[in-house]
Amino acid sequence: MSRSIRTRWAVPAVVGALALAGCAGAGSTSGGTASPSGGSAAPGGTVVLVTHDSFALPDALISQFESDTGLTLDVRAQGDAGAMVNQLVLTKDAPIGDAVFGIDNTFASRAVDAGVLAPYQATLPDSAKQYTVGDSGELTPIDVGDVCVNADLEWFSKHDLAVPSTLEDLTKPEYKGLLAVENPATSSPGLAFLLATVGAFGADGWQGYWQELVANDVQVASSWSDAYYVDFSGPSSDGDKPLVVSYASSPPDEVPDGATSAPTTALLNTCFRQVEYAGVLAGAANPDGAKKVVDWLLSPAVQAAIPESMYMYPVDSSVALPTSWTKYAPLATKPFSVSPAEITAHRDDWIQAWTSLVVG
Template sequence: MRTPIKKFIAASAAVTIAAALAGCGSDEPKADRPESKTITLATHDSWNMDKKVLADFTEQTGITVKLQAHGDAGALTNKLVLTKDDPLADGVFGIDNTFATRAIDEGVLAKYTPMVLPGSVKSFALTGDDAGYLTPIDYGDVCINVDDTWFAAKKLAPPKTFDDLADPRYKNLLVVPGATSSSPGLAFLLATIGTYGDDWKDYWSDLLDNGVKIDAGWSDAYEVDFTAGGGKGDRPIVLSYSSSPPFTVPEGGDEPTTSALLDTCFRQVEYAGVLAGAKNPKNMQKFIDFMTTREFQAALPDNMYVYPVDTTTPLPEGWDTWAPTAPKPVVVPASEITEKRADWLREWRDLTTR
């Protein structure tokens, strides 16, 4: 999940485990130049990891990690495409399954797969021509969340399905991030496409007629406009994650004040990869190896509010009850996303800016 946002934003700023760059100013040919013991990892703004975990990596390998945050996963991917001829980092974390094929098709990534991987990783890996460029690290279900306390106070039954969101009973109550500016927003668009097929534009017209608010990003939708997001929002229905509710348990309480609608979920997988032309590819490979270990995987839920791709990793207390994954998330094949993503986004933008 991406809450609580104050902790998340504070940690999403570029974090540096400081070390001097080795080999700067060398006249050696690039191929013979020793790799720096500092690697640069490009991430989205939601990166957050326990400093002790990163310090353990440095202690084990002698390699330190410098982080660069580049906005949402979509903005991150676009930045990497624009700078592919002069890579701004050694590797990337946070490209997800809605943007993975774009990064691969644009030649942003070098092939690398860790030799030792948890068996469950296979179910999250890219296949076919896309295989081998990105390593799955975590996943989350992007779902509609509702403020149960608000609905109880209004004595109104909360929505349960996509159809319900267009019901006049919920007029002006829904807020979502935009599909062109947010990877969760794109995931929601894909969920509606997977649900309604060729009729998805009619469904979005119904949402617009019912007063859906479209924000630039997840943090605006959840933390500002959502009634349970910590601000003074007036929208009790929001797009977030199935892992969001446990973080709304009030102090002294034992149940969250929100819930996720598991029939509205799209599964989002996040990957890590080595950038083509990276200055320190071998050391970046070592960090990707580390990200698949039990130590890093076990730290993901509490730090990034996502599920580890090593499904044998124990989850935090309460997640089994309050943050279950969707039993049947909406699926849109990666090949179809690749083929139609640009058209879908253009059509969505035209529809929502009418």
């Protein structure tokens, strides 16, 4: 598993920072000849896909899409998910592409409410229907992932201490000073874990929970890479904290060749479910091509490639997962959730309150 994909979560979430997104204007795109708005698609049938920086699929799949459709796919990255949505909002009157991939459920309502998406009802596998947002079809679910506390099993065995199971366990005295988390103002998994606590304890209870974590010496890192590689005590890390906020898909990456067990595990009672969506941009130069891109992202070939290309889980549950994922990376059966509308309404306030409470 390549660690480079994790940069999706290590860059700033750019929450509410429209001005910062504006600095990365449409001129930062590369390649392609499609008109940014209005008119017809560029010669050769170019379709522009706007994504976050961690979009990755095998070249062979992209070539096959181009061969099957006669289109040329021009992928244009716009930063992390938050920066990308901000950029789409800023440019909605002159859209910078035709289709978008990577809007997640922490920014979904904002994108829909800002009018940057055109309705398109893609045909969904039954397992994906639970992730739909609204009734108009602006956002099509493509993949899902769980942000969870991970535990270094070898550390706990060596110290003869039971591995915690729940969010409440993390506040107990025996786990004092053992947990590293990410700052939700600068890290997407940090934001996801904050939302897990909102989902678990409610809008009136999450702050009290964080007060208990602070009293239990929780350590805060600015990014996933700092928390995982610098603070965490796992095999591929250099730190001394045996608990860290990471992903349900992280443990397979820690399994040595030939091993029959994973040295780390995800605590599946601590997870927040993230969903990534695709859609057709309103005012797209090539809306028909954009629809083909959305359909392609739901195709069995792309869905099967998502785990090992983007380290997320396909929304199509009929697609076979890699063997290591089946064994070491199960999804949570009851992840915590917060509705996209609530996230849009309260995201900034929750982050400000967390900052005041935890880092001062």
